[in-house]
Amino acid sequence: MSPHEAHAHSHGGRIPLTVIGGFLGTGKTTLLNRLLENNDGRRLAVLVNDFGAINVDAALVASRGVDTMSLQNGCVCCQIGGDLTDALIRVIGSVPRPDAIVIEASGVSDPWRIAQVGLADPALALDGVVVLVDVASVREQADDPLLADTVRRQLQAADLLVLNQCDRVDDASLAALRVWLDAEVPGTPRHETRFAEVPAALLGAPLASSGHGNRCAPGCTHDHDHAPHHGDVFATWSVTDDAIYRADALRDLLRAMPAGVLRLKGVVRTDRLGWAVLQFAGRHGSLRAWSPQDAAPDANADSALVAIGAHGRLAAQALEAALKAAHSIPPSPAAPRRHESPA
Numbered sequence: 001m002s003p004h005e006a007h008a009h010s011h012g013g014r015i016p017l018t019v020i021g022g023f024l025g026t027g028k029t030t031l032l033n034r035l036l037e038n039n040d041g042r043r044l045a046v047l048v049n050d051f052g053a054i055n056v057d058a059a060l061v062a063s064r065g066v067d068t069m070s071l072q073n074g075c076v077c078c079q080i081g082g083d084l085t086d087a088l089i090r091v092i093g094s095v096p097r098p099d100a101i102v103i104e105a106s107g108v109s110d111p112w113r114i115a116q117v118g119l120a121d122p123a124l125a126l127d128g129v130v131v132l133v134d135v136a137s138v139r140e141q142a143d144d145p146l147l148a149d150t151v152r153r154q155l156q157a158a159d160l161l162v163l164n165q166c167d168r169v170d171d172a173s174l175a176a177l178r179v180w181l182d183a184e185v186p187g188t189p190r191h192e193t194r195f196a197e198v199p200a201a202l203l204g205a206p207l208a209s210s211g212h213g214n215r216c217a218p219g220c221t222h223d224h225d226h227a228p229h230h231g232d233v234f235a236t237w238s239v240t241d242d243a244i245y246r247a248d249a250l251r252d253l254l255r256a257m258p259a260g261v262l263r264l265k266g267v268v269r270t271d272r273l274g275w276a277v278l279q280f281a282g283r284h285g286s287l288r289a290w291s292p293q294d295a296a297p298d299a300n301a302d303s304a305l306v307a308i309g310a311h312g313r314l315a316a317q318a319l320e321a322a323l324k325a326a327h328s329i330p331p332s333p334a335a336p337r338r339h340e341s342p343a
């Protein structure tokens with residue numbers, strides 16, 4: 001029996017499901033890509049949910065030559081029974097059958113709600129909920145009345161907390177965070193790291209025995225069912241066009257981001273770097289040339305950017321103006337497609 005067959009056997013033939021959650025920009029896609037690079041020959045089926053109208057994460061994962069299923073139209077945890085269930089039915093029925101399924105939750109969703117779908121389907125066995133934490137930003141987010149509920153639900157959903165971005169904080173801040181987490185989520189296993197380096201052994205079957213099976217049995221007092229609809233709490237803005245951007249101007253934008261932008265990410269065509277990946281989260285941003293090891297976007301592809309912020313705080317007009325000012329070659333008149341939600 002191969003190790004993969006043994007793993008499936010230990011789940012009674014059911015397909016193990018791992019949910020990767022955590023707030024915007026904490027490192028979920030980084031972890032997913034690590035999993036895909038070190039998948040030990042397993043056939044992983046990957047479902048990626050992005051809150052914005054454009055699924056940038058799916059593009060970044062798909063660029064590694066892996067088939068991903070993109071779950072768009074908002075936050076899947078708010079529409080259980082819809083897209084997610086349909087996608088899982090398709091994945092479970094696919095031939096060859098996957099050895100494991102990984103769902104990357106959107107940064108605003110409640111990973112526990114997604115995990116419940118896994119628990120409900122007899123073909124699936126929940127391996128665990130892994131929640132990424134940006135150690136530099138989590139306390140500030142948890143203190144923000146608009147974000148606190150989302151962040152705390154994510155922390156409480158975790159079977160394993162990956163304390164990521166440890167390169168961004170000093171030892172004293174990390175020590176204070178540990179004390180805070182001891183009080184917020186006592187007993188939840190934690191792993192401190194940077195760039196989502198997590199030993200594979202931590203992500204596998206052992207999670208199942210330490211996790212929800214124990215903490216969220218019948219009688220669980222967690223308020224899992226009454227989360228607000230995330231479309232009411234968070235707003236997105238996105239643009240897709242054939243503009244070419246000035247790399248220097250985008251870097252200036254990353255240093256002086258308009259108010260209320262919690263997350264900005266995209267794949268853009270630039271003057272100096274060619275295709276580039278833009279990332280901004282938790283006050284930090286980067287613009288890097290498209291990795292030569294990944295298949296470049298189609299020559300006719302459009303630049304695509306998506307921003308997320310708390311509803312009522314996202315300064316979409318200021319962002320749009322800043323991006324317009326960063327054009328090296330403006331988009332052709334018919335090209336720009338903007339999407340704002342809530343409108």
Ligand SMILES: Nc1nc2c(ncn2[C@@H]2O[C@H](COP(=O)(O)OP(=O)(O)OP(=O)(O)O)[C@@H](O)[C@H]2O)c(=O)[nH]1
Nearest residue numbers: 023024025026027028029030107164165194195279
């Ligand atoms: N300095 C630093 N940057 C990191 C670390 N982990 C991830 N990043 C960067 O942070 C940015 C966001 O990482 P992602 O993996 O895309 O985050 P995400 O959680 O998938 O983001 P959303 O899906 O938008 O919520 C990227 O530019 C990463 O390269 C880390 O440990 N340290």
